Amino acid sequence: MITRRSFVAAVAATVASPALAFQLDPTLRPQRVGIRKDLAPGQILILPAAHFLYYIDQPGAAMRYGVGFGKAGQAISGEFYVGSKKEWPTWRPTDAMIERDPGSYGKFKGNDYVQPGGPGNPLGARALYLYRDGRYTYNAIHGTTSPESIGRSVSNGCVRMINEHVMDLYPRVNVGTKVTVL
Numbered sequence: 001m002i003t004r005r006s007f008v009a010a011v012a013a014t015v016a017s018p019a020l021a022f023q024l025d026p027t028l029r030p031q032r033v034g035i036r037k038d039l040a041p042g043q044i045l046i047l048p049a050a051h052f053l054y055y056i057d058q059p060g061a062a063m064r065y066g067v068g069f070g071k072a073g074q075a076i077s078g079e080f081y082v083g084s085k086k087e088w089p090t091w092r093p094t095d096a097m098i099e100r101d102p103g104s105y106g107k108f109k110g111n112d113y114v115q116p117g118g119p120g121n122p123l124g125a126r127a128l129y130l131y132r133d134g135r136y137t138y139n140a141i142h143g144t145t146s147p148e149s150i151g152r153s154v155s156n157g158c159v160r161m162i163n164e165h166v167m168d169l170y171p172r173v174n175v176g177t178k179v180t181v182l
Contacts, residue, residue, distance in 0.1 A: 022147045028066025030165055035062040043178040044082075044141070046159060048075055051151045053141065053159060055172055065169065067141075068149035068160035076130075076139050076157050080179040083131030085170065088117030094138055097156050120145060125163040126170040130179060141179070142166060 028051065037060040039045065045054040045062075048069045054062040070076060092114045098105040107113065115121050124143015129136055143163035149155065150162060159181075161169065 024066065024147065024162065025151055028151050030063055030065050030168060033062055033064045034060055036060070042174070043180065044173070046179065046181045048077070048153070048181060051153075053161070053169075055169055057172065063169070063172075065161055065165050066150050068144065068146075068151065068155055069153045070155050070157040071153050074155065074157045075153065076137070077181045078132070080130040080132050080137065080139075080181065082128045082141075082173055082175055082177040082179060083136060084129045084175060085173070086117075086127045086129070087170070088125060089121070089123045089127040089140075089142065090117050091115045091121050091123045093156075100156075122146075124161075124166060126166045128166075128170070128173055128177075141169075 033054070035045075035054060035056060039056050039062075041056050041058050043056050045056065046052070046067065046069075047054075051067055051069060053065045053067045055065070056062045093105045093108055098109050102109060117123075119125075122145055123140070124145060127140045127142040130139045130141070131137060139157045139159075141159040141161065143166040144150070144160040146154075146160070147162050149160055
């Protein structure tokens with residue numbers, strides 16, 4: 001469990017470090033946009049090639065967010081639903097991720113270590129876990145500690161968002177929300 005003290009310390013360290021400063025391309029910032037009127041409100045549409053996630057909140061209108069997406073061979077597509085949600089989620093890479101990149105994930109090899117939630121966790125501030133046919137797919141829409149990855153295809157399959165943006169989206173999305181990745 002993250003404490004207030006550790007959260008405040010992590011935020012202060014981030015603000016104090018100019019090397020971590022990052023400017024998001026304005027087109028990737030959240031904005032209200034028009035969308036096809038035949039798309040039902042209360043669903044998410046993701047366009048990986050454009051690096052946009054749309055939360056449709058009324059007929060013909062949506063909130064659009066810039067996202068990072070799966071790299072070649074790791075990208076997801078199709079129909080999913082949000083099966084669960086978590087604030088400050090814990091994280092452990094999949095066995096396949098550890099095998100593909102032992103340099104990055106070596107501390108997880110041969111043990112059951114799970115990284116606690118908090119500002120340094122790769123899943124960031126919130127996670128919306130994607131399910132299909134009643135099973136977790138090991139993919140999620142989540143925050144990130146790498147804001148420079150937004151607008152790029154670099155993840156292991158998950159959909160990354162700026163932490164503030166996923167915190168804005170999170171309360172709007174209910175468990176059971178349909179997610180379509182084109």
